[in-house]
Amino acid sequence: MSIKTVAFVEPSFYGVSFARIAYEQGHKVISIVSSTDNPQKYGYEGIYHDLIIADIRDEESLYQAIQASPYAGQLDALIPATDYASHLTARVAERLGLQGIPYEAALKARNKDLARQAYAEHGVPSAKFKKVKTYEEALAASISIGFPVVLKPTNAASSQNVYFIHDEADLKAAFEVIVEFKVTYMDFKVRDEYLIEEYLEGPEFSVELFLSDGIPLFHTVTEKLTSPLPYFVELVHTLPAPSYREHQDDLIRTAAGALHAIGIVDGPSHVEVKLTANGPRIIEVNGRPGGDHISSDLLLQAFGVDIFEATVNYYLNRPIHIERKHERAAAIAYVTADREGVFESIDGFAALQAHPHIVRTHLISQPGQAVGIAKSSDDRLGYFILTADTAQEAKQLALELLGKLQVVYRQQEAGIA
Structure with missing residues (x-):
């Protein structure tokens, strides 16, 4: 080579x-x-x-x-x-x-309003939405779509300032916060336009795809468990998805349709979907391998598939070979705080390293750090990755081990208020 x-x-x-x-x-x-x-x-x-x-x-x-x-x-x-x-x-x-993803496609993937417009134009099942700039517009959109709704930035990520809005009071409080969200990761500017979206009820998945001329060379479905409302923080990913197996072809077809709608027909993608009572509905599309260790760890552990290697070859215009080397399952679980406080440790976390199914553990937060209920991915405290023979076993083990962990908070020193 x-x-x-x-x-x-x-x-x-x-x-x-x-x-x-x-x-x-x-x-x-x-x-x-x-x-x-x-x-x-x-x-x-x-x-x-x-x-x-x-x-x-x-x-x-x-x-x-x-x-x-x-x-x-x-x-x-x-x-x-x-x-x-x-x-x-x-x-x-x-x-x-x-070689690369077309600029217009990448722009739509980065801007959720442009993507939603593309889905609507191409008949891809998505959420009802309206783009707004002011609170008054947001309130009118919420009433038109019907509470509950979701308020989110048009060009952020990692669930930053994404809000479940139950009523007008929720909307007013959340809008006052979101308009002050001016800069995100790496000093990129946050647009002063926001989305009001229909709240989609149902289990959440991501579809990991690699397309060549619009045809999937590789596909699999990851099941996601997220934090309780009003936040949408991803807590557990299991790959392949252990549940709703009979719907996975529909999830994959819907994800591929969303990619075609915004103009991505080659390369890797990570498409987030909810399975509603009316079928799959697109949450968002990313024209790159899935983050949160889905691509870097879970795909490798479950199937021996290296999407990053295939992606580098795609950008180099080289032949792409994606082969499953084995069939098992993997999961990642994130630890979060259950209240505000000063982080000290996670009881039971160090012992996980000796568990025969654990691949890796990583502590994100450090002792003395102020923590609270997770509102975005940035607020997670640590994670562990495991493997199992089947997806159901991987999910159950992840939840079982997660349930045994206890966040320890630093006690206030005597005499300090």
Whole structure:
């Protein structure tokens, strides 16, 4: 295999797996970053060859930084390694004549209102929605759609400022908060337009797909368990989904239809779907491998499938082979606080490492950190990943072990209020 020069825009979270795979394949890995501190911050020191500094929030800055670098005209692939820069990366890749998801498709995937419009235009089952800017518009939209509804930003992620709205009082309180949400991860600006959406009742799934000319080369369904309302924090992922097996073909068809609607017909995707009484309904589409360790761990543990390797090959316009090497199941479970307090530890967490089904544990929060009820993915305290022979066993074991863990809060010191 010939060595290629592969550039990644701001590897972080799921995107670190991209850099690792390309590095292990022997390619020259270039990271385009907003700060030289980011390899250490996001955990990919030692798996890249060079850095290019750019404002990753600006298309022209990305383009000019590449053109001014030693790699001008030398890149074989330019890959978005963070959601927020995916559309900008797509635009720059087009300007450089490199393969990738079309800019318009990436833009729709990043902006939930544009995606909802595309679903409606193509007859993809989705949620009723209205885009709003003011509280008055939000109230009118909520009354039109009918309470309960969901209020969310149009271009954020990780359940940041996503609210279940039961009535007008809920809406007023949530809207006062969401309009102050100006900047999200990596200093990307949050649009001052919001969505009021129909609340979809039913179990939640994600469909992991890899398309080639619109046809799935690979597909599987992940079952999600989320936190109690009014929040939507993902707490357990089980792959493959143990429940509602008779509906999985419908879930996959609906997910593929949503991708076609926004213009994604090649490469990896992670599509979130709810199974309502009226069938599958799209929550959102992501034109990249699933995060939350679904792609980096669960797919590998359950099937031996490396979506990141296939994705690097897609961006390099190389043949793609995705083969299931085995058939078992995997799950990840997240620990969250049950109240506000100062975090001390998770009782029983360290002992998990000795469990025969546990693959890995990771503590996110540190002693002394203020914690509270999880409102977004950022508020989770730690996780563990496990495997089992069947999906039902994986899910049951994840819930059983999660139920035995106890968050320990630091006691107030005597004399301190």
